Amino acid sequence: MNNTASRNQTNVSKLSRNDRLSAVLAVTLTFGAIALGLLFRQEATNQTWLFESRAAGIAARYPAGWLVDERGNYVARIRDPRARPYKTQYVISVVPVSSQSTVRNVLDSLTLQRASDLAAYRVLLVEEIATSGAARTRMRFAFVDADPNPFIQRLPVVVLGEDIIILDGNRAIVATFMADKDAYDTDHPAFERFLASLRH
Amino acid sequence: MNEVIQHQCTVCNQLLDAPKRFGGREYCDTHVHQFYQEPPHFWRTSVMGLGALLLTVAGLLIADLIFGARLNADMRILAGMAFVSLSPLVWITLYYRSSRRNRAGASPWPPLLFALGSLVAVAVTHPIFSSIIELELWLSRTNATNRFLAHILLNGFFHMFVLYALVRYLSWDHPSFDHRVHGLVLTLSACLGYATALNFFFIIDHEGLTILYGGLRLISQLCAFVAPALILGYFLGINRFEDMPFYYLSAGLLLSAVANGLLLYAGSELNYVGLSLTQTGFSPWPGFVASVLALVATGATIYGLLRRQNALARARLNPDL
Numbered sequence: 001m002n003n004t005a006s007r008n009q010t011n012v013s014k015l016s017r018n019d020r021l022s023a024v025l026a027v028t029l030t031f032g033a034i035a036l037g038l039l040f041r042q043e044a045t046n047q048t049w050l051f052e053s054r055a056a057g058i059a060a061r062y063p064a065g066w067l068v069d070e071r072g073n074y075v076a077r078i079r080d081p082r083a084r085p086y087k088t089q090y091v092i093s094v095v096p097v098s099s100q101s102t103v104r105n106v107l108d109s110l111t112l113q114r115a116s117d118l119a120a121y122r123v124l125l126v127e128e129i130a131t132s133g134a135a136r137t138r139m140r141f142a143f144v145d146a147d148p149n150p151f152i153q154r155l156p157v158v159v160l161g162e163d164i165i166i167l168d169g170n171r172a173i174v175a176t177f178m179a180d181k182d183a184y185d186t187d188h189p190a191f192e193r194f195l196a197s198l199r200h
Numbered sequence: 201m202n203e204v205i206q207h208q209c210t211v212c213n214q215l216l217d218a219p220k221r222f223g224g225r226e227y228c229d230t231h232v233h234q235f236y237q238e239p240p241h242f243w244r245t246s247v248m249g250l251g252a253l254l255l256t257v258a259g260l261l262i263a264d265l266i267f268g269a270r271l272n273a274d275m276r277i278l279a280g281m282a283f284v285s286l287s288p289l290v291w292i293t294l295y296y297r298s299s300r301r302n303r304a305g306a307s308p309w310p311p312l313l314f315a316l317g318s319l320v321a322v323a324v325t326h327p328i329f330s331s332i333i334e335l336e337l338w339l340s341r342t343n344a345t346n347r348f349l350a351h352i353l354l355n356g357f358f359h360m361f362v363l364y365a366l367v368r369y370l371s372w373d374h375p376s377f378d379h380r381v382h383g384l385v386l387t388l389s390a391c392l393g394y395a396t397a398l399n400f401f402f403i404i405d406h407e408g409l410t411i412l413y414g415g416l417r418l419i420s421q422l423c424a425f426v427a428p429a430l431i432l433g434y435f436l437g438i439n440r441f442e443d444m445p446f447y448y449l450s451a452g453l454l455l456s457a458v459a460n461g462l463l464l465y466a467g468s469e470l471n472y473v474g475l476s477l478t479q480t481g482f483s484p485w486p487g488f489v490a491s492v493l494a495l496v497a498t499g500a501t502i503y504g505l506l507r508r509q510n511a512l513a514r515a516r517l518n519p520d521l
Contacts, residue, residue: 016224016225016443017446018224018443018444018445018446018448019439019443019446021446022439022444022446022447022448022449022450023368025446025447025449025450026361026364026368026449026450026453027361029357029450029453029454030357030358030360030361030453030457033352033353033356033357033457034353034354034357034358036353037349037350037352037353037354037357038333038354040346040349040350040353041333041338041346041350041354044342044346045338065341065342065343080341082340082341
């Protein structure tokens with residue numbers, strides 16, 4: 001090879017054009033697939049189904065896959081079937097109010113009822129908020145949920161909740177959100193989207 | 201001015217005056233007749249690794265009979281780690297020892313890639329999947345269709361790209377990568393370290409698993425990595441010694457990513473067995489059996505394909521034989 005030193009030498013890279021294109025394509029393909037997967041995950045996380053009660057004149061969009069129960073003394077209770085240990089849930093109920101009633105009356109009634117039904121029930125905060133451009137009242141509360149089933153052994157769970165009171169003529173619509181204290185912050189944005197979609 | 205094109209051997213980088221050519225690549229006289237040879241110890245140690253895997257299952261059954269549910273969390277974590285690392289350690293040790301016996305100076309890359317694969321799993325994959333994407337949490341809350349797609353798009357592509365990058369960008373140009381079968385060896389080495397570290401995290405995150413059911417789940421996950429790694433290794437091994445079309449490696453990456461996602465999905469989804477029209481039960485065996493069968497079928501297919509490719513290369517380079 002020494003006799004070629006005086007001449008111009010062209011080093012041929014061992015990487016061919018196909019090798020270089022292949023390296024770019026592999027990276028592009030992987031990042032494309034992962035980006036698609038993340039977009040898909042985002043879409044699936046935010047996917048919603050429509051709940052509609054013609055009797056109560058209320059409609060809202062709730063997270064896909066949650067279960068709707070309309071057999072209690074409420075318009076609907078919508079629960080996440082996969083949540084553990086406490087099932088994150090939204091409850092919509094309607095309370096008749098007279099022209100003299102105030103939001104405070106509705107809140108007091110809820111508090112009295114829950115204080116007798118729920119263990120260690122405490123009201124944490126009551127405040128006026130503006131949601132979707134309308135003035136509403138929010139009450140935050142906490143209680144302890146202990147499963148009464150003696151065959152299920154688990155520790156009692158501290159549940160955090162929130163009521164949104166909407167005065168609507170001669171009725172008050174109460175939208176309630178309840179979740180295990182550890183899941184509360186994670187699940188709250190979905191409840192805000194649920195509230196934003198509420199039509200009455 | 202004269203221009204002289206320098207030719208280099210694809211394997212040893214030696215400058216050549218009269219290179220031998222095969223499949224668009226250039227070789228020295230030694231390596232042109234070497235890359236299609238088949239060191240028998242790779243397949244022998246792979247069969248022994250599979251045997252160690254089946255012995256692990258027997259060990260799980262015996263340990264479950266002896267200890268049952270009596271182990272505490274710490275012991276369950278230690279037992280899970282011991283069971284799941286047995287087969288990978290047997291394979292890497294046997295391969296390294298036998299390659300040292302078969303030729304002078306065994307390549308340092310298999311144990312190195314095993315260690316690097318573990319490190320990437322610890323430093324990159326686990327933090328991304330558990331803390332940033334929170335994939336397992338989302339998978340546990342979504343439906344089967346979403347789980348299937350997420351396993352392929354997020355798990356499959358990410359894991360296989362890590363293995364591809366480790367082999368393609370670190371060991372591809374090293375002179376010790378001088379046989380096609382080394383594509384399988386290097387990818388498998390990186391894969392075993394990577395999958396074992398991820399399995400360790402799976403055990404720790406769940407605070408220890410039950411001996412039999414948890415152990416079978418871990419072995420299913422290991423198979424879900426090894427079978428696609430063989431596919432990827434085959435494509436890397438072929439492309440290293442032939443100038444294949446630019447989409448060839450990406451096709452291998454795509455195929456292995458789909459296989460990885462599919463096996464990870466099947467390994468857990470098949471375990472939900474129907475007891476009646478309305479009841480579903482759990483058994484770890486269907487997922488385990490499907491994963492092991494997929495591994496054996498993939499291994500046999502790759503073995504056949506590689507032997508055929510090597511026979512064709514031998515015939516083309518030695519037309520007088």
